[in-house]
Amino acid sequence: MRALISETQISEKIAEVAARLNTQGKPLFIVVILKGAICFASDLIRKLEIPFELEFITAKSYGMRGTKPGTLSLEGIENLHIHGKDVLLIDDICDTGKTLSHVVSKLKDLDPKSVTTLVLLEKRTSRPRPFKPDQSCFQIEDLFVVGYGLDYKESYRGLPGIFTLEESI
Numbered sequence: 001m002r003a004l005i006s007e008t009q010i011s012e013k014i015a016e017v018a019a020r021l022n023t024q025g026k027p028l029f030i031v032v033i034l035k036g037a038i039c040f041a042s043d044l045i046r047k048l049e050i051p052f053e054l055e056f057i058t059a060k061s062y063g064m065r066g067t068k069p070g071t072l073s074l075e076g077i078e079n080l081h082i083h084g085k086d087v088l089l090i091d092d093i094c095d096t097g098k099t100l101s102h103v104v105s106k107l108k109d110l111d112p113k114s115v116t117t118l119v120l121l122e123k124r125t126s127r128p129r130p131f132k133p134d135q136s137c138f139q140i141e142d143l144f145v146v147g148y149g150l151d152y153k154e155s156y157r158g159l160p161g162i163f164t165l166e167e168s169i
C-alpha cells in the first residue's frame with residue numbers, strides 16, 4: 001500500500017475550505033453522501049462557524065464488487081427539505097462523475113436555491129465526465145484509493161490518510 005495524501009495535508013486543506021465557507025457566511029444545508037464522505041464531512045463541520053443543517057444520503061456503486069463500479073443505487077434524497085435553500089453536497093471522490101451528476105439532478109428536482117458540490121478527491125482522467133465538481137480538495141492520479149472513509153470491499157475506511165492499493169490488486 002502506498003501513501004498518497006497524509007492526515008496533515010487533509011486537515012490543512014479542510015481548514016482552508018472551512019475558512020472560505022465561513023467568510024462567505026451563507027447558511028448551508030449540507031448533504032453528505034455516505035459512506036465514503038463520513039470522515040471528510042465530520043472533520044469539515046467542526047471547523048464551520050456558519051449556521052448549517054446536516055443530512056445524509058446513501059449512494060452505492062461498488063459494494064462488495066471491489067474496484068469495479070456496478071449499478072448506482074441512491075437512498076434518502078426524497079426526504080430532504082431543501083426547497084429554497086443553499087445546498088452543499090459533499091462526497092469523498094469524483095471518479096466517473098456518475099454519482100454526483102445523478103444526485104445533483106435529483107436534488108434540483110426538490111427546488112433548492114442552489115447546489116454546490118465539494119469533494120475531497122478528484123481523479124485525473126482523460127475519460128469524458130458527465131460532471132465536474134465545483135470544488136475538489138485534491139486531484140489524484142487515476143488509481144483506486146482507500147482510507148479516510150474510502151473503502152475496498154468495506155475495509156480500510158479507518159486509515160487516517162489516503163492510500164492506493166493499486167499495486168496489490
Ligand code: IMP
Nearest residue numbers: 036094095096097098099144145150151
Ligand atoms: P463516480 O460515480 O464514478 O464518480 O464514483 C463515485 C463513488 O464511487 C464515490 O463516491 C466512491 O464512493 C466510489 N469510488 C470511486 N473511486 C473510488 C476509489 O478509488 N476508492 C474508493 N471508492 C471509490
Ligand code: MG
Nearest residue numbers: 034035036092
Ligand atoms: Mg461515495
